[in-house]
Structures are given as structure tokens and as C-alpha cells.
Amino acid sequence: MLAKFQNHINQSLPFLKGKKLLLATSGGIDSMVLLELCSQSKLDIRAAHCNFQLRGYESDEDEKFVKSQCEKLDVLLFVNHFDTKKFAEKQKLSIQVVARNLRYDWFNTLLINNDYDYILTAHHLDDSLETVLINFTRGSGLDGLTGIPQQNGNIVRPLLPFSRNEIVTFAKKNKVKWREDSSNASDKYLRNKLRHNVIPILKELNPSLLDSFEKSISNLQQAQTLVDDASRIVYRKVVTDINFQKRINLSEFMQLPNYQSYLYQWLEPFGFSDWNSINDLVIAQSGKQVFSETHVLLKDRNELILFPKQNEIEPVNFLISKDQKEVKFPLKMAFCNVDDISVQTTNTIFVDEDKLQFPLVIRKWQEGDWFYPSGMIGRKKLSKFFKDEKFSLLDKSSTWLLCSENQIVWVIGKRLDEQFKVTESTTKILKINYTA
Structure with a gap:
């Protein structure tokens, strides 16, 4: 040997x-x-x-x-x-x-x-044979049969x-x-x-089982290379990688013949195995999800979104003192006083500093939260705001709030609260910028 x-x-x-x-x-x-x-x-x-x-x-x-x-x-x-x-x-x-x-x-x-x-x-070689048989009993695709x-x-x-x-x-x-x-x-x-x-029974039936297995593996591995090539071509057309997310455009994707086969190629490495539920998810209503041990596959309108599971942790508040000019975690934010306001964007707001109570707080949203969306009359529950803005479950879970005491100042990157905006009587203007 x-x-x-x-x-x-x-x-x-x-x-x-x-x-x-x-x-x-x-x-x-x-x-x-x-x-x-x-x-x-x-x-x-x-x-x-x-x-x-x-x-x-x-x-x-x-x-x-x-x-x-x-x-x-x-x-x-x-x-x-x-x-x-x-x-x-x-x-x-x-x-x-x-x-x-x-x-x-x-x-x-x-x-x-x-x-x-x-x-x-x-x-x-025996380990490889065992692995192929395990995958076969669990309903594997071609890649699971290549050893x-x-x-x-x-x-x-x-x-x-x-x-x-x-x-x-x-x-x-x-x-x-x-x-x-x-x-x-x-x-x-x-x-x-x-x-x-x-x-042992298979070896009894075929004493040359391992030799036959090696030949089969070689043939299947060559076939797998063809599948991988096709999968990569389609992936580039219909999947967008954004940070830790993969977004599958269903409008283009579902026009492909045998699109379920591509889903298997892309999702199996992330531990998914309930292929009936995944195939049903393609035509399900928004909000439906399928889970593996490490990832979530979410149906969001015209997309399937794949992202890692987030470990459940206790809610954490991040404090910002009055003299603080920069925040690096959990978000990158900058604070500075200005004499007048320029164009306000989703990532940059101008607020009346005298209306703020420090320390400010950055936190995740909670059920029961409400605010006064800028440009609207009256208050709105944050859950209703999310629904009206067509937020996916993933969008909601990743949304942060900037708060003054118990009041929401800014749904960060989304909407300022009307109560804190700059008016003609404002004497101190605070510019807050968020870098996505």
C-alpha cells in the first residue's frame, strides 16, 4: 500500500x-x-x-x-x-x-x-460509498451521488x-x-x-463492488461538471448577491424549463432538503419561509431571498452621547451641527437638536412601536408602516431605529419622525448621516 x-x-x-x-x-x-x-x-x-x-x-x-x-x-x-x-x-x-x-x-x-x-x-473509498448511499436514501441530486x-x-x-x-x-x-x-x-x-x-450484503452480491463504484463515481463526476456549468450560467442571469443575501428573480426564473433543478443545485449546499416545500414556496404568498439548520429561504413578492439565520439574542440598546460625533456599531453613523439644511435623503436627515433628549438610542423595532411619519398627519404603528411600504420579513428584522427617550426620531434609512424635523423656529440643526 x-x-x-x-x-x-x-x-x-x-x-x-x-x-x-x-x-x-x-x-x-x-x-x-x-x-x-x-x-x-x-x-x-x-x-x-x-x-x-x-x-x-x-x-x-x-x-x-x-x-x-x-x-x-x-x-x-x-x-x-x-x-x-x-x-x-x-x-x-x-x-x-x-x-x-x-x-x-x-x-x-x-x-x-x-x-x-x-x-x-x-x-x-468505503467512506465515499457510505456517503453516496446516505445521500441516495435521503433523496439526493446528482452531486450527492458523486462521492x-x-x-x-x-x-x-x-x-x-x-x-x-x-x-x-x-x-x-x-x-x-x-x-x-x-x-x-x-x-x-x-x-x-x-x-x-x-x-456487506452488496459486497456479497458483487465482490467487485468498490471497483464498480469507482467507475460509476468517475462517470457521474463528469456529468456533474456539465450540470455545474449550466447552473453557473443561469445563476448569473437570475440571482443577485447583496451582502449576505441571495435574491432569485422569479419572473425570469420560472420561465426556465426544470427550474426546480437549479434550485436544488443552489440551495443544497446550504443544508436544505425539503424540496417539496421549496417548490411550493415558489408559488406561495409573500412571507412564507423554508428553513435549513443554518439558513432561511423567504418568499417576498417576486423574489426568493436566501439569508443566514440570525441567532436570537436579547434586545440591545446602543447609546449615543450628546458630544458623540460618530458611531461605528451596530451601524455607521455621523453627527454634526450645520447652519442650514441641504437636500434630505433616505440616508441623511436634519433634526432640531433642542427637541432631542440625550443619550439617543439605537435599537431594533418592537411590536407596539409607533411614530409620526414625516410628511403625514397623525401617528402610525410601525407594523402598519412596514406593511404599507411592502417590507419583507427580512427587511423588518434588519431595520434599526434612532430614538430619543421613548420616541422614534428616525426609522433609519427609511423615514424621519415629523416631530423632530427642522422648522423656522429651529436654532440648532443636527445633521445625521447613515452609511449603508
């Missing part, structure tokens, strides 16, 4: 040679074999181990084992401890998703801080051409030690059910 591994590096991954490599090392047989192969191949490696503190004593023993093996191989080791359950509860995500995010966020931090080049993981990619940005998987049997054989022949994760023997997770109960 060593010769095959070195040949694979030379032919398919030559860019790894001479680079600083960070090897994800759990202590299991796959990562320990990859550590041994890289060491024998004289690649420039260092290791990183995550203790997710999910299996108590076992997790701590895994850490001790990895430390001892890295010392024997004279490989620099980084270790990090994560309170994974606490992170999962706080972020309202699954343990698996949180663990993956923590792992790769830390790996990338190590790369940046130490000027390393690539992260190596020990995924192999685990050999390279994804700075993440490289040098063991993908190798089977689990090859890895086990190498480990035993070369006396490579490893730790067994007791959770791998459980059928609690779908991957383990497929590994223990389904794949």
Missing part, C-alpha cells in the same frame, strides 16, 4: 510535496494509517486532534494515545478541547454539525496562524482510492496501533447501519 500511496501522491496530488500539511488525527485506524504513510513518505506533516468530550473517559484516552504516537513519530501535535454539547445547545444545531464546524474552524485557524498549506483527512471529493479548497483526502480492507491490512502488517471508537459499533446512526448491515 505504501508504494501505491506514494504513486498516488506523485500522479494525482503532487502539489502536496514540499508543503506544510496538517493531518486530522482522531486516533482511529484510518487517521493512524494516514499518519504512518505520510511519515514514511517523508511528507512535511504535523497533526491536530479534537477532543469533543462526548465519550468521557474514552475521549481522554484517545487524546493520550494520539499524543504518544505522535511523540514516537516525532510529529508536532496540536490538541483542542470542545464542549460540543454546550455549543450544540447554544447554536440549536445537531451534535454532528457542530462537531464538524468546530473541527474545521479550528483546523483553518491553525493553517492561518502557522502558515500551513493543506488539511489532510483520512476519508477512504466525497478528493480536494475541497485546502482540504485534501489522500486515502480516497483505498478501501477499508487495504487500510486494515497495512495497519496489521506494519504494526500500526489505533483506538476503536465504541460508537462505531452502534447502529444508532444511519452510516453505521449501512456499514454493518447493508454494504
Whole structure:
């Protein structure tokens, strides 16, 4: 296997040679074999181990084992401890998703801080087969049936051409030690059910299953490149990227044949899986939403808007003192006194400073808020103002208010309150500018 591994590096991954490599090392047989192969191949490696503190004593023993093996191989080791359950509860995500995010966020931090080049993981051919079967059982598109990619940005998987049997054989022949994760023997997770109960039957039916799988993956990956090309062309025509939002123009989009296929290509990477609800959303009324674990897809009149979920936090007030000339957070705003007013815009207002009570407050809107919209007679509930102005749910959630005591001075970037505008009797004019 060593010769095959070195040949694979030379032919398919030559860019790894001479680079600083960070090897994800759990202590299991796959990562320990990859550590041994890289060491024998004289690649420039260092290791990183995550203790997710999910299996108590076992997790701590895994850490001790990895430390001892890295010392024997004279490989620099980084270790990090994560309170994974606490992170999962706080972020309202699954343990698996949180663990993956923590792992790769830390790996990338190590790369940046130490000027390393690539992260190596020990995924192999059987892992790729399991992933394809998982995606197939969940209703995947073409991209979910193309297996685990050999390279994804700075993440490289040098063991993908190798089977689990090859890895086990190498480990035993070369006396490579490893730790067994007791959770791998459980059928609690779908991957383990497929590994223990389904794949052995498939291999019994076709002893050359992995060879056939490799050929199928190669063909499907070529087909996927054609799909990706078409998807990019259509994306440029109907999708607008604004800050952290993606806005899909439905007027143009729905004229395309099989537009649902494009939605899948664009949305699947953001964790969406309820495709019936997404297809229904296209023709639903404004305000309807579909959620993934990390993102929201909103129907807003003639658009679908994709944006990240916002963590729910307690309302926060940001205070502005009388002598303060600039605000940088949560919005960029500037304050200055002027002798007369120029053209007032949505981002620039002029107010009567004597009518203000300092400190001013920047805050989010709340139910029950009302103000006197400039140019109108009488007061209006902010919720009614939003409705009349055709604000989407996203627009409302991102709206900030500038307040004087309990009164709204400005729906920032939208409308000034009539009570604070400059009049003939005004002696102090305060210009307030907001930079979007």
C-alpha cells in the first residue's frame, strides 16, 4: 500500500510535496494509517486532534494515545478541547454539525496562524460509498451521488482510492496501533447501519463492488461538471448577491424549463432538503419561509431571498452621547451641527437638536412601536408602516431605529419622525448621516 500511496501522491496530488500539511488525527485506524504513510513518505506533516468530550473517559484516552504516537513519530501535535454539547445547545444545531464546524474552524485557524498549506483527512473509498448511499436514501441530486471529493479548497483526502480492507491490512502488517471508537459499533446512526448491515450484503452480491463504484463515481463526476456549468450560467442571469443575501428573480426564473433543478443545485449546499416545500414556496404568498439548520429561504413578492439565520439574542440598546460625533456599531453613523439644511435623503436627515433628549438610542423595532411619519398627519404603528411600504420579513428584522427617550426620531434609512424635523423656529440643526 505504501508504494501505491506514494504513486498516488506523485500522479494525482503532487502539489502536496514540499508543503506544510496538517493531518486530522482522531486516533482511529484510518487517521493512524494516514499518519504512518505520510511519515514514511517523508511528507512535511504535523497533526491536530479534537477532543469533543462526548465519550468521557474514552475521549481522554484517545487524546493520550494520539499524543504518544505522535511523540514516537516525532510529529508536532496540536490538541483542542470542545464542549460540543454546550455549543450544540447554544447554536440549536445537531451534535454532528457542530462537531464538524468546530473541527474545521479550528483546523483553518491553525493553517492561518502557522502558515500551513493543506488539511489532510483520512476519508477512504468505503467512506465515499457510505456517503453516496446516505445521500441516495435521503433523496439526493446528482452531486450527492458523486462521492466525497478528493480536494475541497485546502482540504485534501489522500486515502480516497483505498478501501477499508487495504487500510486494515497495512495497519496489521506494519504494526500500526489505533483506538476503536465504541460508537462505531452502534447502529444508532444511519452510516453505521449501512456499514454493518447493508454494504456487506452488496459486497456479497458483487465482490467487485468498490471497483464498480469507482467507475460509476468517475462517470457521474463528469456529468456533474456539465450540470455545474449550466447552473453557473443561469445563476448569473437570475440571482443577485447583496451582502449576505441571495435574491432569485422569479419572473425570469420560472420561465426556465426544470427550474426546480437549479434550485436544488443552489440551495443544497446550504443544508436544505425539503424540496417539496421549496417548490411550493415558489408559488406561495409573500412571507412564507423554508428553513435549513443554518439558513432561511423567504418568499417576498417576486423574489426568493436566501439569508443566514440570525441567532436570537436579547434586545440591545446602543447609546449615543450628546458630544458623540460618530458611531461605528451596530451601524455607521455621523453627527454634526450645520447652519442650514441641504437636500434630505433616505440616508441623511436634519433634526432640531433642542427637541432631542440625550443619550439617543439605537435599537431594533418592537411590536407596539409607533411614530409620526414625516410628511403625514397623525401617528402610525410601525407594523402598519412596514406593511404599507411592502417590507419583507427580512427587511423588518434588519431595520434599526434612532430614538430619543421613548420616541422614534428616525426609522433609519427609511423615514424621519415629523416631530423632530427642522422648522423656522429651529436654532440648532443636527445633521445625521447613515452609511449603508
